[in-house]
Amino acid sequence: MISFDPQGLALADLLAIARHDTPAQFSAQARQRIDEGHRLLLKRAAEGTPIYGVTTGLGAAVDTPVAPLQATIPLGRAVGVGRLANRQELRAITAARLAGLAQGRSGISPAAAEALLALLNSGAEPEVPLLGSLGESDLAPLAHLSLALTVPLTGKDGLALVSANAASVGLGALLVAEAQQVLQAVLAALALSCEGYRANLSPFQPWASRLRPAPGQTEQSAALLHLLEGGDLAYSPRRLQDPLSFRCATVVQGAAQQALQQLHELIELELRSGADNPALISEESLVLATANFDSTHLALAAEGLGLALIRVAACSAERIAKLLSPASSDLPRFLITQPGHVGMAALQRTSAALVAEIGHLANPLPAVSVPVADRVEDYAGQALAVVDKTRRLTERVVWLASIELIVAAQAVDLRGVSRLGQGTRRVHDAVRSQVAHLDQDRSGSVDVLALSAFITDGSLTPFL
Structure with missing residues (x-):
């Protein structure tokens, strides 16, 4: 109770x-x-x-x-x-x-x-x-x-x-939980992509974030290295420097975590506030007219989260592209060895379509709205609309993270990694519990939706 x-x-x-x-x-x-x-x-x-x-x-x-x-x-x-x-x-x-x-x-x-x-x-x-x-x-x-x-x-x-603003606050709370889940999935996908790509882990070392401690970078780098701990990747990178979608990932995801934390704090502030107009203050015997119904702070925080997530999505989509390209990954084209099969090429189209939609949904709502109530109400915070579109955006990032996890697991299989990190081994096992290795073409949609449901119902979390 x-x-x-x-x-x-x-x-x-x-x-x-x-x-x-x-x-x-x-x-x-x-x-x-x-x-x-x-x-x-x-x-x-x-x-x-x-x-x-x-x-x-x-x-x-x-x-x-x-x-x-x-x-x-x-x-x-x-x-x-x-x-x-x-x-x-x-x-x-x-x-x-x-x-x-x-x-x-x-x-x-x-x-x-x-x-x-x-x-x-x-x-x-x-x-x-x-x-x-x-x-x-x-x-x-x-x-x-x-x-x-x-x-x-x-x-x-x-x-x-x-x-x-209980609708904005209530749905904002759901958004916080959903965004936490999706950023956790993207971190898992990044770790597995690093394994499949044989990425250089130098940008994630503690000294990197000590030199310039961007918000969230230290924590995200530590979480990534924890997933990779116990594997042989640290001793066998393929390149001195990787594409920025790998190298900058924990900086980008740290910024997203900071944006999420700001929204989280504001939702909790609202949940311990009495934002009524007028407010009845019994200890002062006071009836007070307020403007505490305004939702600008919530709208801006949710907009900020959406803008951060499109950057996370852009990096994820690029990592997918790099894994699918033999020129970048040194793996079979589209991660399929059977001649005449499309492999995972078509999933890249879906990831590109998702990034386009995520980018569209990340565009802020106009600050100017049509006045109502005989122009007495001549400004609007629009928090509920922003929260709603950011939740739709977050759903698309879940689908994108699922695609990256599927592609990364396939890359790991084809690479024949001798020793995965303890965490990435669990992530790989989680993916394989829902999506089989691809050795001939099948419906990729079924795989993406199965893994997305696995993420959103919280089943991925115990593997991390």
């Missing part, structure tokens, strides 16, 4: 809720905070204090004295289109919103908060379209989610349920 608490929710706990259906509850402190915030809301409203969305209209109608029916707030904002959130995504979004409510700053009624918690634990899967948020609160997806609640909405309940 995982507790939503004012101390915040760890990203690992959100993933357990989303991916493994781990049940959750509010801690006693969270329940107390929620109750205190709601009581302050009722007190201030009764005193005649203007409170956005409670005694005034919303958006452009902020200057209109009116008491909105809270049930109509989600109903009127359930305008999403596009694909529906799947089960993991729904649970991640819901858990992210519950983590925010546990801060006790939203003014939501205990009944409405408990109803959202019960929805999560019930396993219900309401239809939530994911297109429609501008990242200044994920109003549309959270409105669709809120329509599944059956309790009456009073006070500030309707606004508290939809005025948050």
Whole structure:
């Protein structure tokens, strides 16, 4: 049982809720905070204090004295289109919103908060379209989610349920986990490619990163050498200097790890924050208008991750090309010995197509968006759109890493490496558990998809 608490929710706990259906509850402190915030809301409203969305209209109608029916707030904002959130995504979004409510700053009624918690634990899967948020609160997806609640909405309940970036945060948490997995797979592919290519390991030695400690380089180089440890590659490189897709790989992947770490830290910041507008601060008896719904920091971090991953992908695709070329690898052309067979040549086309798509998805969203709400909302962070495209980008990097692993394993077989590193031997075994050695043409798609599923379900990790 995982507790939503004012101390915040760890990203690992959100993933357990989303991916493994781990049940959750509010801690006693969270329940107390929620109750205190709601009581302050009722007190201030009764005193005649203007409170956005409670005694005034919303958006452009902020200057209109009116008491909105809270049930109509989600109903009127359930305008999403596009694909529906799947089960993991729904649970991640819901858990992210519950983590925010546990801060006790939203003014939501205990009944409405408990109803959202019960929805999560019930396993219900309401239809939530994911297109429609501008990242200044994920109003549309959270409105669709809120329509599944059956309790009456009073006070500030309707606004508290939809005025948050829980979709961006929840899906951002899934993105962090997916990117961690893909960078792990790319590191494994790099190690196996080094074995198959008989690469020179000089750029990965500790002194190289001591001389210029680029972010993440030391850690990635150490991880690579750990996988290669126990093999004979260190004593038998073919060249003094290899192509940059090999030599610069741990610098590039270190930069990607740094970009991922930044996003990870920001997601965890959101999971321990109360970003409501207005915020109810019971210890100060204060109702505070905020701009904490803005998602620019999340959008920029996710964009940065995408830009880093296209560089990782470009290096991976080039390593594939080098392994397939006899002029570069000194191996049979396209890694096939049977005359008249295409071997792995066609997989290079797929890798090239993937790099093109990854590059397209890495292009940042425009910073300027169409103003809405009578131009009151004249800026948009767009975090949800950026997170969504970066997740699609990451999926394509998984497919590309699978291709590199397949090609590298074939190169190792044809090279006849006498002694692989202890880690690379395990990686090779993992690949061969899903994809057989290629001695005559067969459908490469089946192999790529099988290995990709093996990576995404976490089965590769125990081999590393």
